[in-house]
């Protein structure tokens with residue numbers, strides 16, 4: 001997870017200073033083709049800089065979320081936290097039964113043109129990881145009813161204004177909020193699936209480190225003796241031998257017997 005912080009201290013929501021006890025996390029998407037977080041925060045070198053002076057760090061906007069997920073200056077996806085997690089956000093209006101502003105931490109997934117699967121998956125992944133961290137932080141069960149919800153789900157439950165985000169975006173890449181909750185739970189269990197490439201890299205690194213270890217004290221003299229007889233070059237005493245290396249060593253050993 002790539003998480004940075006830039007609080008929107010000039011936003012009325014921050015200024016109001018109301019505090020909530022988080023009971024859940026609400027997922028939004030922005031509804032506008034602006035994948036860069038610098039559209040929404042003043043920014044800096046890392047985040048990218050807002051040039052239109054249309055960021056949310058100013059008074060009289062009547063809206064604020066706790067974080068944005070989108071592209072940083074380098075084009076890679078990250079998260080910028082914009083409010084303390086327990087500050088009451090203004091992100092979902094209200095429904096007939098009340099407002100999730102009083103109960104839910106909120107973040108916006110910064111939409112692009114909604115056609116780029118790689119961008120969607122990167123944003124979705126960061127959203128999952130952030131939600132998992134927040135659930136751990138506030139002892140929330142992401143699979144429990146009403147805890148991790150989209151804005152659209154909040155509207156159906158009567159605790160948010162009538163919006164459909166982020167489902168309209170998720171749908172284009174065969175994801176639902178049910179998938180999102182499951183992925184958050186899986187992330188919390190720590191059983192993320194590893195790719196073959198990640199496994200290969202870890203294995204290569206482990207072998208390299210094994211290869212750099214010296215022989216154990218009990219084996220030092222034996223390795224030296226074998227080296228003196230030409231059975232081994234003595235290198236990588238703690239690493240594995242391949243079958244071709246074994247063939248060479250066995251052959252050398254048989255030759256010394258003759």
Ligand SMILES: [Zn+2]
Nearest residue numbers: 028151163165
């Ligand atoms: Zn929303």
